[in-house]
Amino acid sequence: MAIITEDELLERVKKSNLITNNFLDEQLTEKIKEVKSFMFYCGVPQDVLDSDIVIGTIAIGVNDLLSPLGTGGTQKFSPYFMQRVIQLR
Secondary structure: OOEOOHHHHHHHHHHHOOOOOOOOHHHHHHHHHHHHHHHHHOOOOHHHHOEHHHHHHHHHHHHHHHOOOOHHHOOOOOHHHHHHHHHHO
């Protein structure tokens, strides 16, 4: 596991979600923080959250939060994201 900086994580999440510009950086940074906080309180250790092993899972979580499901803009994490969080604990 390699340690990853916040800037590196943002760039990797953008790449994973096919985002090529910078105008969503602030929103994406907030979503990344939300996803990491959720994962931490689900029991994912901090050293794992700070490593490159979680990039894909965080990218999926961010995508889930950017893609409202159902009526009224309800946002949910996908079953795959939840499965990965459990595996990373």
